[in-house]
Amino acid sequence: MLSLIRNAARPTLARAFAKPAFATASLHTLPDLPYAYEALEPHISGEIMKLHHSKHHQTYVTGLNTAEESLAKAPSVKERIALQAALKFNGGGHINHSLFWKNLAPTSEGGGKLREGPLKEAIVRDFGSVENFKKEFNTKTAAIQGSGWGWLGYNSATNKLEIVTTANQDPLLSHTPIIGIDIWEHAFYLQYKNVKPDYLNAIWNVVNFEEAGRRFTDVAK
Amino acid sequence: MAEHTLPSLPYSYDALEPHISEEIMTIHHKKHHQAYVSGLNAAEASFAKSQSPKEKIVLSAALKFNGGGHINHSLFWKNLAPSAKQGKGHGGVLKDGPLKEAILRDFKSFEAFKKDFNTQTLAIQGSGWGWLGLNPHNHVLEVVTTPNQDPLLSHVPIIGVDIWEHAFYLQYKNIKAEYLDAIWNVINFEEAEKRYLEAGASKL
Numbered sequence: 001m002l003s004l005i006r007n008a009a010r011p012t013l014a015r016a017f018a019k020p021a022f023a024t025a026s027l028h029t030l031p032d033l034p035y036a037y038e039a040l041e042p043h044i045s046g047e048i049m050k051l052h053h054s055k056h057h058q059t060y061v062t063g064l065n066t067a068e069e070s071l072a073k074a075p076s077v078k079e080r081i082a083l084q085a086a087l088k089f090n091g092g093g094h095i096n097h098s099l100f101w102k103n104l105a106p107t108s109e110g111g112g113k114l115r116e117g118p119l120k121e122a123i124v125r126d127f128g129s130v131e132n133f134k135k136e137f138n139t140k141t142a143a144i145q146g147s148g149w150g151w152l153g154y155n156s157a158t159n160k161l162e163i164v165t166t167a168n169q170d171p172l173l174s175h176t177p178i179i180g181i182d183i184w185e186h187a188f189y190l191q192y193k194n195v196k197p198d199y200l201n202a203i204w205n206v207v208n209f210e211e212a213g214r215r216f217t218d219v220a221k
Numbered sequence: 222m223a224e225h226t227l228p229s230l231p232y233s234y235d236a237l238e239p240h241i242s243e244e245i246m247t248i249h250h251k252k253h254h255q256a257y258v259s260g261l262n263a264a265e266a267s268f269a270k271s272q273s274p275k276e277k278i279v280l281s282a283a284l285k286f287n288g289g290g291h292i293n294h295s296l297f298w299k300n301l302a303p304s305a306k307q308g309k310g311h312g313g314v315l316k317d318g319p320l321k322e323a324i325l326r327d328f329k330s331f332e333a334f335k336k337d338f339n340t341q342t343l344a345i346q347g348s349g350w351g352w353l354g355l356n357p358h359n360h361v362l363e364v365v366t367t368p369n370q371d372p373l374l375s376h377v378p379i380i381g382v383d384i385w386e387h388a389f390y391l392q393y394k395n396i397k398a399e400y401l402d403a404i405w406n407v408i409n410f411e412e413a414e415k416r417y418l419e420a421g422a423s424k425l
Contacts, residue, residue: 055395089346145286146369147347147386168347185348185386186395194252194387 027065030058031098039106043202045191053101056186060093060169067091092169096149099180103215105208112205118220119178119213123152126161137163138200141183150200152179152212154219161216176219179212225265227251227258228295232310236303240403242392250298253387257290257370264288289370293350296381300416302409312407319421320379320414327362338364339401342384351401353380353413355420362417377420380413 038046067086074080105111114120127133140163141150153164153175166172188199235243264283271277303310315321328334341364342351349368354376356363365376389400
C-alpha cells in the first residue's frame with residue numbers, strides 16, 4: 001500500500017491518507033471538526049473557525065483531489081513533476097489542518113490543560129519548564145517570515161521534543177507532529193489583526209494536550 | 222547611518238474605498254509596513270556592528286525580509302490611487318500612451334493582461350506579491366510573482382499587488398479573486414507609466 005507519509009505521523013493518520021498508486025476513485029474529504037465552530041471562543045472566534053474549516057481547509061481537500069486525479073492521468077515524468085507543487089501544497093494543507101483541528105479542544109473539554117504524564121515530563125525535560133516551552137514555541141512561530149506552521153515535534157533520532165517550523169503548507173516530515181499551530185494570517189487576522197503574539201498566547205488555552213499526549217506516547221521510546 | 226522611515230501615504234486611509242477598506246489601509250500602513258521599517262533599521266544596526274562573514278550571513282534573512290517588505294510596500298502605496306470610478310482620483314484609468322501600447326503589444330489586450338496577472342497572483346502558494354515587471358533584457362512586459370517579502374529583482378517593477386492575507390482578509394475574507402478584481406479600480410497607471418518610461422530611459 002502506497003503511503004504518502006511514513007515516519008512522521010501516527011499509523012491511523014497514515015492509513016487515512018494512504019492510497020494505492022493505481023486508485024483514482026477514492027477522494028479525500030473534509031474531516032468534521034470535533035467541536036462546534038464557536039467552541040474555542042473567546043480564544044479563537046467562531047467566525048475564524050468557520051471560514052478556516054469550511055473554506056480554507058475545504059479548498060485544500062478539493063485541490064488535492066484535483067491534483068491526484070491529474071497525477072493518475074499524467075503520461076510523462078515531466079508532467080508528474082509539474083504536479084508536485086500542487087500535491088505538496090494541497091496535500092500538506094490537508095494534512096496540516098487535519099492535525100490542527102484535532103490538537104485543539106474547547107476549554108470545557110480539557111483544552112489548555114497539560115496533565116501529569118509522559119508528555120509533560122518530556123516537555124519539562126527538553127525545555128526546562130512548560131512556560132519556557134511555550135515561550136520558545138511562540139517566539140519561533142512568530143518569527144516565521146511569511147506563511148507557515150509552528151510545531152512541537154518529536155525527533156525520533158534523538159528521542160527529544162523540539163520546536164520546528166515549516167513554510168507555507170509544507171507538511172512536517174523531519175519530526176513526528178505532536179502539536180501544530182497555524183500562523184497563516186487567515187488563522188487569526190479577523191480577531192487579532194496584526195498582533196500575532198496575542199493569538200499565540202491565547203491559543204494555548206485551547207491546545208488539546210490529551211491528543212498531543214497520545215501522539216507522543218504512540219512514537220516515543 | 223540614516224534610518225529608514227515609514228513613507229506617508231499619498232492619500233487618506235479611506236481614499237481607496239470601497240475597493241480597499243480604510244481599516245485595512247490603516248493597519249497595513251501603520252502596523253505592517255511600520256514593522257518592516259523598524260525591523261530593517263534593527264537589522265542594519267546589527268549588520269553595521271557585525272564582525273564576521275558568518276554573522277553577516279546570519280543577518281541576511283532579516284535584511285531581505287524587512288528590506289523587501291519596506292521596498293515592496295513603498296512601491297505599493299505609490300501604485301495605488303483613489304478610483305476615478307468613485308470620482309476621487311485617477312485610479313484605475315489606463316490612458317493611451319507608451320504603457321498602454323506596451324501592454325497591448327505584450328499581452329494582446331488589457332483584459333488578457335489582467336487575467337494573466339490575477340491568475341498568476343492567485344496561484345501563489347503562501348504569501349507573496351504579483352507584479353507587472355519590465356524584463357530588462359528584452360524590454361518585454363511580463364507578469365512575475367515573488368514569495369514572502371522578496372523584492373522583485375529580475376524585472377523592473379511597474380505594478381505590484383500585495384497578496385499577503387493581511388492585504389485583503391478583513392474585507393474579502395478567503396475570496397482572493399474578489400480582491401484582485403477590485404484592486405484594478407485603484408491601480409495608479411500614471412505612476413506605472415512613469416516607472417515604465419524611467420526604465421526605458423535607463424536601457425539606453
